[in-house]
Amino acid sequence: MCDTCGCNLTPGNKHLAFKPVAKGATAVSVLKGLLAKNDDQAGHNREHFDRRGILAINLMSSPGSGKTALLEATLVALKDEFTCAVIEGDLETENDAERIRAKGVQAHQIVTGTACHLDAHLVHDALHHMTLEGVDLLFIENVGNLVCPASFDLGQHLNVTLLSVTEGDDKPAKYPVMFRAADAMLLTKTDLLAVLDDFDPDKAETHLRNLANPAPVMRLSARKDMGMDAWLTWLREQLTAQRARVAIGQSRRPAIQSDGMKYHKATA
Amino acid sequence: MHELAVAQALVEQVDAVMGQHQARHDHDASSSDAWRATAIRVRIGPLAGVVPELLATAFPLAAAGRRMEHAALEFTHAPIQVRCQTCGAETEAAMNRLLCGACGDWHTQVISGDDLLLESVELETTPS
Numbered sequence: 001m002c003d004t005c006g007c008n009l010t011p012g013n014k015h016l017a018f019k020p021v022a023k024g025a026t027a028v029s030v031l032k033g034l035l036a037k038n039d040d041q042a043g044h045n046r047e048h049f050d051r052r053g054i055l056a057i058n059l060m061s062s063p064g065s066g067k068t069a070l071l072e073a074t075l076v077a078l079k080d081e082f083t084c085a086v087i088e089g090d091l092e093t094e095n096d097a098e099r100i101r102a103k104g105v106q107a108h109q110i111v112t113g114t115a116c117h118l119d120a121h122l123v124h125d126a127l128h129h130m131t132l133e134g135v136d137l138l139f140i141e142n143v144g145n146l147v148c149p150a151s152f153d154l155g156q157h158l159n160v161t162l163l164s165v166t167e168g169d170d171k172p173a174k175y176p177v178m179f180r181a182a183d184a185m186l187l188t189k190t191d192l193l194a195v196l197d198d199f200d201p202d203k204a205e206t207h208l209r210n211l212a213n214p215a216p217v218m219r220l221s222a223r224k225d226m227g228m229d230a231w232l233t234w235l236r237e238q239l240t241a242q243r244a245r246v247a248i249g250q251s252r253r254p255a256i257q258s259d260g261m262k263y264h265k266a267t268a
Numbered sequence: 269m270h271e272l273a274v275a276q277a278l279v280e281q282v283d284a285v286m287g288q289h290q291a292r293h294d295h296d297a298s299s300s301d302a303w304r305a306t307a308i309r310v311r312i313g314p315l316a317g318v319v320p321e322l323l324a325t326a327f328p329l330a331a332a333g334r335r336m337e338h339a340a341l342e343f344t345h346a347p348i349q350v351r352c353q354t355c356g357a358e359t360e361a362a363m364n365r366l367l368c369g370a371c372g373d374w375h376t377q378v379i380s381g382d383d384l385l386l387e388s389v390e391l392e393t394t395p396s
Contacts, residue, residue: 025306025392028289034310034318034384035277117270148270151317151384173364177317180366180378212350212366212376 041120045155061162063144073222082136117148172207191221271322275330305336313346313381348381
């Protein structure tokens with residue numbers, strides 16, 4: 001398959017590509033993902049991770065749903081087991097990276113300025129400032145935003161989307177692109193459920209299923225150390241799975257992107 | 269406004285397509301006609317997370333001064349369709365309710381509607 005000679009045309013998509021045009025004009029069919037350049041870079045990042053047996057996880061959520069607090073608790077809990085590293089994405093400040101470094105973990109801050117999401121190139125540049133040797137788990141904390149980050153592959157293996165119980169339980173219905181991409185959904189700050197009468201965790205899960213997403217839903221509070229075991233167990237399992245993939249020369253893209261693309265290529 | 273980033277990616281891709289086309293033609297014929305893009309067609313599904321109207325606003329900014337700056341940006345609508353893994357039916361679905369329209373199961377696979385594709389570029393020669 002290439003994008004120059006037309007061999008990516010199939011009976012199914014041919015009608016998209018050819019249409020009569022005026023004399024003296026030519027229609028060049030492309031049928032290539034608009035973000036192909038980003039996706040190529042993401043694939044390259046993934047190769048970096050796979051070569052070193054690293055599991056890369058992209059954390060996405062609204063601002064203030066507890067991504068950094070979750071990381072702080074996770075890094076402390078795993079510090080005797082695995083070597084972790086963190087890439088932080090924010091519009092401004094080095095604050096989050098400093099919080100991570102305070103836990104004795106390598107962190108690089110990407111300051112995006114005005115950009116509302118991380119992309120594969122930003123992550124690649126960050127990797128050049130980091131020591132990846134010996135790292136088991138790399139967390140990429142995306143810019144707090146439930147819209148834009150969902151559209152950009154960074155080279156991660158898994159997307160983890162956080163939904164704090166101080167938000168609405170219908171967030172997955174309101175931001176389907178984001179929650180459809182989740183390989184796991186974490187309901188955070190569940191210690192506050194006792195004083196909130198308008199967040200129903202079961203409803204949040206139903207909204208996720210309505211997006212045809214089978215991802216596990218874990219309820220936890222990083223601050224109060226509630227429900228962290230299920231999350232840590234899931235991380236251990238995912239790292240074991242990543243090592244098994246690497247051993248046989250395979251990799252994994254976050255669920256949605258890979259399925260979608262495979263499917264389009266096979267049948268489009 | 270990640271649509272600006274998408275518009276910039278679109279401009280780069282169209283530029284690459286035009287470059288390839290030009291190179292091929294310079295081989296075929298001795299003419300050194302300059303090609304310009306008259307229309308760019310992209311296919312965007314609702315689940316791609318890109319708003320066509322915002323992309324249309326961002327495109328002139330990204331294309332300013334480039335050889336496709338006067339091209340018309342056209343959109344192909346890609347309706348959301350899911351295939352049910354339980355009953356096999358292919359049905360249309362709403363953006364936040366990707367359930368099988370036949371049996372109501374949520375074990376479905378999106379087969380259309382998350383597209384973000386550059387479909388085609390229409391080119392025209394301007395004799396030099």
